[in-house]
Amino acid sequence: xxxxxxxxxxxxxxxxxxxxxxxxxxxxxxxxxxxxxxxxxxxxxxxxxxxxxxxxxxxxxxxxxxxxxxxxxxxxxxxxxxxxxxxxxxxxxxxxxxxxxxxxxxxxxxxxxxxxxxxxxxxxxxxxxxxxxxxxxxxxxxxxxxxxxxxxxxxxxxxxxxxxxxxxxxxxxxxxxxxxxxxxxxxxxxxxxxxxxxxxxxxxxxxxxxxxxxxxxxxxxxxxxxxxxxxxxxxxxxxxxxxxxxxxxxxxxxxxxxxxxxxxxxxxxxxxxxxxxxxxxxxxxxxxxxxxxxxxxxxxxxxxxxxxxxxxxxxxxxxxxxxxxxxx
Amino acid sequence: xxxxxxxxxxxxxxxxxxxxxxxxxxxxxxxxxxxxxxxxxxxxxxxxxxxxxxxxxxxxxxxxxxxxxxxxxxxxxxxxxxxxxxxxxxxxxxxxxxxxxxxxxxxxxxxxxxxxxxxxxxxxxxxxxxxxxxxxxxxxxxxxxxxxxxxxxxxxxxxxxxxxxxxxxxxxxxxxxxxxxxxxxxxxxxxxxxxxxxxxxxxxxxxxxxxxxxxxxxxxxxxxxxxxxxxxxxxxxxxxxxxxxxxxxxxxxxxxxxxxxxxxxxxxxxxxxxxxxxxxxxxxxxxxxxxxxxxxxxxxxxxxxxxxxxxxxxxxxxxxxxxxxxxx
Amino acid sequence: xxxxxxxxxxxxxxxxxxxxxxxxxxxxxxxxxxxxxxxxxxxxxxxxxxxxxxxxxxxxxxxxxxxxxxxxxxxxxxxxxxxxxxxxxxxxxxxxxxxxxxxxxxxxxxxxxxxxxxxxxxxxxxxxxxxxxxxxxxxxxxxxxxxxxxxxxxxxxxxxxxxxxxxxxxxxxxxxxxxxxxxxxxxxxxxxxxxxxxxxxxxxxxxxxxxxxxxxxxxxxxxxxxxxxxxxxxxxxxxxxxxxxxxxxxxxxxxxxxxxxxxxxxxxxxxxxxxxxxxxxxxxxxxxxxxxxxxxxxxxxxxxxxxxxxxxxxxxxxxxxxxxxxxx
Numbered sequence: 001x002x003x004x005x006x007x008x009x010x011x012x013x014x015x016x017x018x019x020x021x022x023x024x025x026x027x028x029x030x031x032x033x034x035x036x037x038x039x040x041x042x043x044x045x046x047x048x049x050x051x052x053x054x055x056x057x058x059x060x061x062x063x064x065x066x067x068x069x070x071x072x073x074x075x076x077x078x079x080x081x082x083x084x085x086x087x088x089x090x091x092x093x094x095x096x097x098x099x100x101x102x103x104x105x106x107x108x109x110x111x112x113x114x115x116x117x118x119x120x121x122x123x124x125x126x127x128x129x130x131x132x133x134x135x136x137x138x139x140x141x142x143x144x145x146x147x148x149x150x151x152x153x154x155x156x157x158x159x160x161x162x163x164x165x166x167x168x169x170x171x172x173x174x175x176x177x178x179x180x181x182x183x184x185x186x187x188x189x190x191x192x193x194x195x196x197x198x199x200x201x202x203x204x205x206x207x208x209x210x211x212x213x214x215x216x217x218x219x220x221x222x223x224x225x226x227x228x229x230x231x232x233x234x235x236x237x238x239x240x241x242x243x244x245x246x247x248x249x250x251x252x253x254x255x256x257x258x259x260x261x262x263x264x265x266x267x268x269x270x271x272x273x274x275x276x277x278x279x280x281x282x283x284x285x286x287x288x289x290x291x292x293x294x295x296x297x298x299x300x301x302x303x304x305x306x307x308x309x310x311x312x313x314x315x316x317x318x319x320x321x322x323x324x325x326x327x328x
Numbered sequence: 329x330x331x332x333x334x335x336x337x338x339x340x341x342x343x344x345x346x347x348x349x350x351x352x353x354x355x356x357x358x359x360x361x362x363x364x365x366x367x368x369x370x371x372x373x374x375x376x377x378x379x380x381x382x383x384x385x386x387x388x389x390x391x392x393x394x395x396x397x398x399x400x401x402x403x404x405x406x407x408x409x410x411x412x413x414x415x416x417x418x419x420x421x422x423x424x425x426x427x428x429x430x431x432x433x434x435x436x437x438x439x440x441x442x443x444x445x446x447x448x449x450x451x452x453x454x455x456x457x458x459x460x461x462x463x464x465x466x467x468x469x470x471x472x473x474x475x476x477x478x479x480x481x482x483x484x485x486x487x488x489x490x491x492x493x494x495x496x497x498x499x500x501x502x503x504x505x506x507x508x509x510x511x512x513x514x515x516x517x518x519x520x521x522x523x524x525x526x527x528x529x530x531x532x533x534x535x536x537x538x539x540x541x542x543x544x545x546x547x548x549x550x551x552x553x554x555x556x557x558x559x560x561x562x563x564x565x566x567x568x569x570x571x572x573x574x575x576x577x578x579x580x581x582x583x584x585x586x587x588x589x590x591x592x593x594x595x596x597x598x599x600x601x602x603x604x605x606x607x608x609x610x611x612x613x614x615x616x617x618x619x620x621x622x623x624x625x626x627x628x629x630x631x632x633x634x635x636x637x638x639x640x641x642x643x644x645x646x647x648x649x650x651x652x653x654x655x656x
Numbered sequence: 657x658x659x660x661x662x663x664x665x666x667x668x669x670x671x672x673x674x675x676x677x678x679x680x681x682x683x684x685x686x687x688x689x690x691x692x693x694x695x696x697x698x699x700x701x702x703x704x705x706x707x708x709x710x711x712x713x714x715x716x717x718x719x720x721x722x723x724x725x726x727x728x729x730x731x732x733x734x735x736x737x738x739x740x741x742x743x744x745x746x747x748x749x750x751x752x753x754x755x756x757x758x759x760x761x762x763x764x765x766x767x768x769x770x771x772x773x774x775x776x777x778x779x780x781x782x783x784x785x786x787x788x789x790x791x792x793x794x795x796x797x798x799x800x801x802x803x804x805x806x807x808x809x810x811x812x813x814x815x816x817x818x819x820x821x822x823x824x825x826x827x828x829x830x831x832x833x834x835x836x837x838x839x840x841x842x843x844x845x846x847x848x849x850x851x852x853x854x855x856x857x858x859x860x861x862x863x864x865x866x867x868x869x870x871x872x873x874x875x876x877x878x879x880x881x882x883x884x885x886x887x888x889x890x891x892x893x894x895x896x897x898x899x900x901x902x903x904x905x906x907x908x909x910x911x912x913x914x915x916x917x918x919x920x921x922x923x924x925x926x927x928x929x930x931x932x933x934x935x936x937x938x939x940x941x942x943x944x945x946x947x948x949x950x951x952x953x954x955x956x957x958x959x960x961x962x963x964x965x966x967x968x969x970x971x972x973x974x975x976x977x978x979x980x981x982x983x984x
Binding site (some may be wrong): 355356374376379380381383384387388504514614615616617618619620624627628634635639642644 | 720731744746756
């Protein structure tokens with residue numbers, strides 16, 4: 001594995017999930033693999049879970065970790081080609097990426113969208129240039145449009161808590177019903193987490209691992225390239241019927257790009273709204289705004305998986321790093 | 329040991345001090361104890377000595393260390409319950425603490441008081457919630473009201489430089505006279521260091537290890553819960569008579585909470601003021617403002633212990649971490 | 657080796673270069689040397705290459721690394737003696753340096769010049785006080801006037817890419833012609849990199865390893881203490897005749913201290929300007945502003961050594977740390 005930025009980078013989805021759960025049982029089994037190898041984590045935006053869980057995953061594998069907070073410790077990066085650099089950017093991503101590739105065996109990059117131009121964000125220009133010029137394997141720590149370590153974690157967590165030991169190969173039997181449910185927020189958030197969740201769950205649905213529905217108010221349609229095969233519902237109550245997993249997440253509009261649109265009342269999940277579900281487990285990538293995105297009573301109740309889910313970020317990252325180390 | 333936030337968390341004070349001095353002689357003796365264990369250091373406020381000495385202590389024990397500068401790399405934390413989080417805080421301490429507990433075997437937390445409300449600061453709400461929700465052992469790296477790693481260090485340093493190999497069990501013989509002496513400053517500083525020093529020295533006095541006096545101008549009384557048994561003196565010259573150790577520190581008023589009050593001249597320690605002492609050793613937790621809190625001539629002279637004291641922070645932290653690792 | 661701040665700290669220049677290239681072949685050969693040793697990296701200014709390459713070098717040697725971003729995580733340092741510290745500085749460098757020396761076996765310090773006063777910057781007051789008070793070996797990570805890890809790297813890179821296996825001992829044969837060429841910039845930059853490059857190349861020239869020329873517009877003369885024996889040319893075209901290596905770098909005026917002076921057109925190196933050279937290799941310390949300091953066509957073309965050069969920073973740092981560890 002030379003790149004992990006999308007579910008498309010994974011060959012065998014069930015095997016990938018099984019590998020992660022095996023690492024959780026035996027975290028230090030592959031320490032010789034990482035000996036004298038260095039992971040560089042490059043942050044153009046803040047991070048808590050991704051930073052700590054990926055660092056922990058690398059340490060479990062015996063790797064060294066070097067962290068670079070580009071926004072705080074470094075320089076403003078130029079990403080356009082053909083520009084005379086007489087403004088505020090002090091280094092081009094061509095050199096910055098290549099140099100970091102000289103010092104690290106694997107690199108991770110976090111870079112949020114600006115939410116100004118859909119074309120710019122969805123081209124993934126910065127991320128793709130970083131991959132192109134650094135010359136070493138790259139793990140996305142969340143890009144403008146996708147957050148694959150989060151979505152891989154989410155699938156691991158669904159497998160871990162589902163009643164059968166393998167989601168795959170159960171055709172004809174009951175599949176878990178997974179609902180991605182839009183939630184309110186006061187700020188305009190990226191679409192990276194829901195895009196990515198939709199991409200991974202659509203793939204899992206295609207492979208017969210689960211049943212996938214997206215619920216959101218009108219105007220909050222996600223980019224179709226990520227939602228192939230998903231059932232879309234503008235009625236939250238209807239969508240939640242019989243759900244086994246509800247994945248709560250706010251995102252800003254893709255159509256009216258980066259905007260916070262008006263929406264009908266009743267989109268914040270609480271215990272009452274959970275009643276028509278199949279005692280659904282509730283997931284969220286965190287950070288979560290209590291009683292705005294998701295009722296505190298749900299977060300503090302028995303249905304919440306959010307902490308277990310966050311903990312599983314380690315095994316997602318460790319599975320990816322292990323695959324990259326095996327190739328190197 | 330599951331918590332280190334106060335002298336009350338220590339069973340046998342003399343043994344704890346002796347353990348620290350033994351680690352100083354043999355820093356790498358317990359490296360197998362920390363193998364594959366991770367210490368997370370969470371800073372809500374800046375730190376130099378605490379950061380480096382605790383990191384060094386963990387490395388000496390073979391641990392991995394992950395550092396999280398929440399104020400710079402992370403998010404503003406909500407600490408109140410029942411709040412609709414539609415303002416500037418982006419994550420509740422319930423989730424933040426629990427998530428960090430998923431990634432770390434032991435956590436350290438630094439969080440200063442706001443000095444706005446005595447009730448709020450002295451409730452230690454943030455620190456206690458962090459302890460409650462993270463689910464792993466916690467070391468205080470300085471809280472709103474106490475700085476136990478510093479005070480433990482101070483007792484270690486007194487033992488190390490005193491003429492008898494054990495402070496305890498010398499009843500009837502001369503005990504070291506220790507004086508905590510208030511000093512001027514231009515800013516309103518927390519009471520955490522003097523509270524903590526008073527708490528540790530009062531306990532040590534009760535156990536017959538030393539004799540403890542506090543000198544400060546009127547209005548600068550510390551909270552009584554920490555000063556039990558201490559002699560209080562508003563006359564610095566009188567308090568210093570025959571002192572063996574003078575611990576210099578500024579703090580803001582506890583009574584007129586967080587205020588800098590007017591005070592009589594003559595509270596900055598210099599060589600002249602040291603003359604009635606028993607050639608007292610001078611201590612300070614650092615950072616120190618030269619010729620404002622403490623005369624440069626004292627800092628640069630033979631009585632100063634401040635650098636040795638700062639160095640001993642490693643052995644205090646290492647003793648605490650070793651106890652926590654033994655339990656895990 | 658107790659100090660690395662100038663080429664004067666190196667006894668045998670050719671041997672030092674050969675050691676670095678041997679480490680590049682065998683990066684992990686000296687891991688027992690660094691076991692349980694700690695390198696502290698102290699940044700008063702931002703850093704990308706120096707931070708990562710020095711950290712990597714230390715990890716290769718089996719050392720632990722602790723990083724302190726003083727400007728962001730710490731305190732404003734006082735460097736003057738005899739000052740009443742009642743202003744904005746919160747700790748004196750005497751205590752800060754001494755304390756860091758308690759926790760680290762070797763320290764690295766980065767501190768840029770302020771470019772206000774030539775006397776202040778060229779006295780290297782802050783750097784020298786840090787060395788004096790910390791009590792452990794110190795590596796310069798770039799000081800007010802010199803950047804020796806960069807210049808050592810540059811000599812390593814020239815040796816690595818030159819046609820003979822040793823630059824020394826070839827008297828009578830063709831020596832590489834090395835040209836330091838001033839380049840335009842929009843900001844006032846320090847003279848540390850060109851001073852240091854001149855210092856190292858002048859020494860190498862004296863030892864018969866190469867031929868050294870400096871090209872710059874009038875008014876951009878470097879301090880003579882660093883340029884002993886160098887040919888100075890105000891005509892770029894003339895200076896580049898037959899060059900084997902062109903080292904491109906902007907710097908502000910030393911004479912009109914810290915000023916950006918007007919200069920004639922034609923000082924940005926491009927492919928056309930390279931034609932009278934001996935297919936010269938082009939070097940730059942990075943970060944570089946494309947099409948302002950140096951043409952993008954050169955950076956992206958076959959003559960550029962900039963990425964290889966940045967990669968070699970590891971071996972320069974590792975050679976220095978290895979020498980310091982051998983002594984300790």
